[in-house]
Amino acid sequence: MKLLRFLLFPFAILYDVITTIRNWFFDINVLKSTSFKVPVISVGNLSVGGTGKSPQIEFLIRLLKDDYKVAVLSRGYKRKTEGFQLLNDTHSAADVGDEPLQFYTKFKNDATIAVDADRTNGIQNLLKNDADLQVVLLDDAYQHRKVTASTSILLTKYNDLYIDDFIVPTGNLREARRGAKRAKIIIVTKCPENLSEEKQQEIIKKIKPKAHQQVFFTTISYDENLKGLDTDLTISDLKNKEVLLVTGIANPVSLLQFLSEEKISYKHLKYPDHYDFKTSDVEKIKMEFNQLPSDNKIILTTEKDYMRLQYKLQNVCYVCIKSAFLNNEEIFNDFIITQIKC
Structure with a gap:
């Protein structure tokens, strides 16, 4: 596999050129990005594969649901339907995707959940459905630049930092590492629970965040109570x-x-x-x-x-799993609230 990835290096360079030009076109407004009056918080990553986006979206829903009208917009990966879908009790994972259905199952009384591969169209339809929405959370939308997010959160795994990776197909990055500069927040996910402050500072120095960026560290927390059966069962x-x-x-x-x-x-x-x-x-x-x-x-x-x-x-x-901050959770929460109130 390593040999194959090495042999595919020229294709990685080509892919890098294509994504760099695309991002540059957005930067200079050749390609248009739509802004919305409602705050839009994008959660995503640079790499292919799981970095803990769903637990982070759920963390944000829990943070905001009591004080704000929240909507979540996902692509609905591998769903069999097309266009905009506002989730309801009749939908299955095949209709809307597994992660959106997961959000809906847990938070249908707390947030509006929808899917649309066209995020601009999706937000427009969400606002038509409810003009009083106060915040939209975009799931897995870091590369979806047709929407201007008011805040972008970039996730990177502790044992697979984007700074150590390379663009596909030689590596696992969807775009070059320099794309991280668009994020206001970088979260190192799936950390050991006992990750020391010293090790955290080493990672921050390695990432070299820009002046406008803050770095946080989270771990995966497992619920003791299992779900899915009528009888009570624990880990x-x-x-x-x-x-x-x-x-x-x-x-x-x-x-x-x-x-x-x-x-x-x-x-x-x-x-x-x-x-x-x-x-x-x-x-x-x-x-x-x-x-x-x-x-x-x-x-x-x-x-x-x-x-x-x-x-x-x-x-x-x-x-069930949750995203849990190792430290500075209040700083993160206050920052998110500030971004919504801007």
Whole structure:
């Protein structure tokens, strides 16, 4: 794989040239970007793969929902519908995508959730639906420059910093590292809970934030209570069960480490990110589950995967995660509120 990526280096240079010209055209207004009176907060990354965008969007919803009318606009990756969709109780993951459905399931009484690949059109429709909206959160929209975000939040994984990466296909970056300059906030995600202040300062020096940027550090926090079953079940209860773990996310390493730390043994079936579980996949999962020798067994999955599996499998539960700041959470919260009030 490393050799192949090296051989593809010329294509990475070409891709870099194309994305650089595109960004320059936006910078000099050759390509137009639409601004809105309502504050727009964009959450995204430079790299391909999971950096914790969904937990960060959910953190922002929790922060804002009691005092502001909030809307979330996602692309709706791999959905089978087109155009603008305002989520309601009839929608499935196939209709709107797994992550938007996850947001809707948890926050339908607290925020408006919609999908549209055209973010400009999406925001316009959200405002038509509710002219009193006070803030729009854009999910995975860092490269979507047709909308001028009032605040851009850039996420980068602790063990895979964008500063150490290169543009695709040689690396995993969607655009060059210099694209980070557009962010007002950089969040280093999926950090160890005990990450020292000294190590944090080393990372900040490595990132070299601009004068207008602030750097924060978050970790993944796992909820003790499992969801998806009628009976109450906790993470601790899994220690006495045979667990079939099914994941279709970009990088399940954090979850695997958590389960190992909790002394939970499991058999893991790993699928690609946003995987569309077909009938044959579901039958394989059922077969693997039935072959577990104990009667005291369960299927465990992620919250995002549950959105796609909930009507296809029985005996399946999921673990909830949250984004938790290692420090300076109040500074982050105050900054976000200030951006909304501007």
